[in-house]
Amino acid sequence: MTRESERAVPAWRPEIATRREFLAGVGALLLLLSAGCAGGGGGSQGGSRAVEHRYGVTRISGRPRRVVSLGYQEHDFLYALGIKPVAVRYWYGDRDDVIYPWAEDEAGDVDPEILNMPFGQLNFEKIAALEPDLIMGVYAGLTREEYETLSEMAPTVAQPRGYVNFGAPWQRATLMAGRAVGREGRARRLVSGLERRFEEARREHPEFDGATVAVASYGNGEKIGFFSSQDARARFFTGLGFRVPERLEELARESFYGTISPERMDLLDADLLVWCQLASTEGGREAIEGDPLVRRLDASREGRVVFMEGTLDDALQFGTVLSLPFLLERAVPRIAAAVNDD
Template sequence: MSFTAAGRRLALVLTVPLLLAACGGDDGDGSATGESGSTAAPDGEQTGGFPASVDHRYGTTELTEAPERVVTLGFSDQDFVLAFGVAPVAVTDWYGEYDHATWPWAEDELGDAEPVVMNEGAFTGMQAFNYEEIAELAPDLIIGLYTGMTQEEYDTLSSIAPTVASSPDYPEYGMPWQETTRMVGQILGQGDRAEELIAGIDQQFADAAAAHPELEGVEMVVAEQFEPGSSFARSATDPRTVFMTQLGFVLPDEIAELAGDLDGAPISDELMTQLDRELLIWNVGHDDTLRAQIEAKPLYDQLQVVQDGRVLFIEDPLVSGALTWATVLSLPYALEQLVPQLAEVVGGAA
């Protein structure tokens, strides 16, 4: 599988609640209707069993029939919806400068659909729901999983259409891809299909781990560079770290405790030795100037992991994006591209 590389904007997600006036509409148990458009699969066929329901951090959302106008608010939610043969009428732009905010790994699933792109080209790291725009789309289902949706925001969105928030069992932005797939499948009436998708990707991870036993138990950190003077170490629940631990790598307890329930923790350049583990992974594909900045840090060359050659820079924007998105559609490409690189660094280090 090969894709052209693109996408340069910052991939860090920070949550800043934005409180706006509520829009008119049905309550969370009803559904809005639209004049045109459909979320049917690109081939025109949509399957599923209804009524359907899913539990989330703010209650239970139920649908009596298949939704025809789905709006996705999470930065990566569109991938999960597309995986079930449903094309949203609107998606939320994250980063990457791709048409319809759809990266190459999801283009086949999108087909000829042309969803409205909300937040297009305006990524700031802040969550910003435009309630009026959402209401004008007349959705009959709103999905906001990879978000930091608050109770107040959920209440406002539910007044427009039935809304699904993330699971209460995980921190914001920390829900595993398996659970996201499961929740989307449930509300779309395709629970069995969700389990098939999960099993298929899990098997790919298991096969990769079995083929590379040298990865098992290796302590690693996934780090990124956003602000001068510090690095950002990804947490135990962050999708980038989860990708690595599912292959057998181990996140040091100190890093896990430092990040807690957040998606990561900043580490000042003066304390950069905290990143000195058996493997250091830099996810820098969103900005081709970052590697030079990192390598110029005062303590960088003194790290034993650097001296041993156990550093992997993920510089290709598309590979970095596939790891960052960590969706049921992007993960196969991330595995295909990254596992050989990880094995080479671990196996060929000094």
Template sequence: MPSPLNRRHLLSAAGAAGLAALTGCGGGRSSAEPAAGATDVPGFPFRYEHRFGTTLVPAPAQRVAVLGVTDADPLLALGVQPLTNTGFTFYPDKGLGPWAAGLQTGPLLKLGSDADVNVEQVAGVAPDLILALVSGIDQALYDKLSAVAPVLARPEGSTAYGADRTATTLTIARALGREDEGEELTEAADAAFTDAVAAHPEFAGKTGLVALPYDGRYGVFSPQDARGAFMENLGFSLTPEVAALDTGESFFIDVSAERLDLLDADVLVVLTDDSTRTGVEQDPVLQRLPVVQRGGLVLPDLDVRGAMTYNSVLSVPYGVSRLVPDLSAALA
């Protein structure tokens, strides 16, 4: 596949001497080692198994650094201010979408790419927990970060940036000692989907694709991606033709310019920005597809695209309330 997509493209970061001591082979402690100051709070220490090993959180976290691109959302929803954030490129200032408006009131250090983060910057905010659940960090970066504070990394079996919304929220809630609140948040997000499906029986049994244009082709998101999952949660499924191409090894199905016929479904959602929207609207082959001819093409604005991409307990109600009317109109 030429010019393959990567998550960051589609989804669009102590002093030096102290850091050297933290990350040296013989210094520091692993995420699985208990830290001084552990308490007898029920549920702690919290032991978390993940892709890179085991992390032990000795006590409810209070100073939390965020690397995961959407991890700040559940943290804010749980009433804790992130000290750092990455986020997607839609929101370059703080990495936070409009659904989080007013929740971030404290100082926030905006980091660069989560996969190539400056560990010294993270150490500089003195966190007692680092969130890297919806992220692309590797083992080497995890090991360096673990010398700074316990790190919650993506679950075993999940792809980079592919951690499940519910699992991510509940894991963060456990690390904060706020498990009951986490349950309430996940239930509210799930209810936004189930209520929308109940209110729109016309969605039942329909196919719906969500795609992103890139390099003269399209990537159709599979249900293991946040955007594909968003559509699936609203009752839509991949077309049989696209589903047959989904090997489960990637978060998207590549569709070349010569096979745009594969984008024909009951509803086609194409995610654009200012640089790609006109090209989609004027694509002669796309415009000839039956789904487009009958009014089934949906071009969400950037904030709805962001809400689908974040697919968090905060962004889901925001995105559902704005996307569902367009989907209903597309099926009318």
């Protein structure tokens, strides 16, 4: 398996702003999909079914056997559902494959073909040669033109309505994938099981409830990125009870991220400051900790900072039904220690 070591999408990458909205939204979504409101029959055993998305409705018959996953982390949802795609899309990092530790058991020994297709550069000829019977693109940021071209090859599921590109919550993505492959019951169980894990974490850590969090990416230090509640990274923390400060939400507007100049680093001061994407930060953690503008933040001086490094950072960026349990187990103790730092 070969691929170039270039990022497939911009380094920055919609919406559950509060715990109440988080739970209510999931409940409503489960009710809708279990009632078949996405159109068509139930399809739980691989029968005919329909999946709604931004560009219309995709009708799928039977149990797909040659699934191509074009969403950057979408293969996680498929593996969780017991589906092994014939091809998955490379995203980032100097890795020989795209299967991360949390998905290794589900992926098994079957190696998918790795598609090195940066954002906006789909190789339609190569995709067609894979002879897919289903193409999943919930996290691919497909344009209408790309969707229409792919739909000529096989039934294609694009990103859902109502969310920015790459902004569908993991619950929505799991349920869409479950419906597409005819395994809705399994998808619902995955969602409810993970929801219970988040609920347990909130009960164990009431100090998270209502606390503010800024999730940031340092980059080269010239422009500081941050993530809104429409992004998977920040949404992990809102799922724990945190909230993104309104000032950052306003700066990001309708996007999942925003940028600030180093001189406005003060905008990142929050009850918890999280630095992610350290692998793409010039100088890594040391560069961040050595920046005088970072050091003067109250969060920095008081130790209310968490650095997401290595596989923790990867799990946060993926934000899937497989990576989030991995993250909950390993990151929550660090988060609690930072928030409770005296």
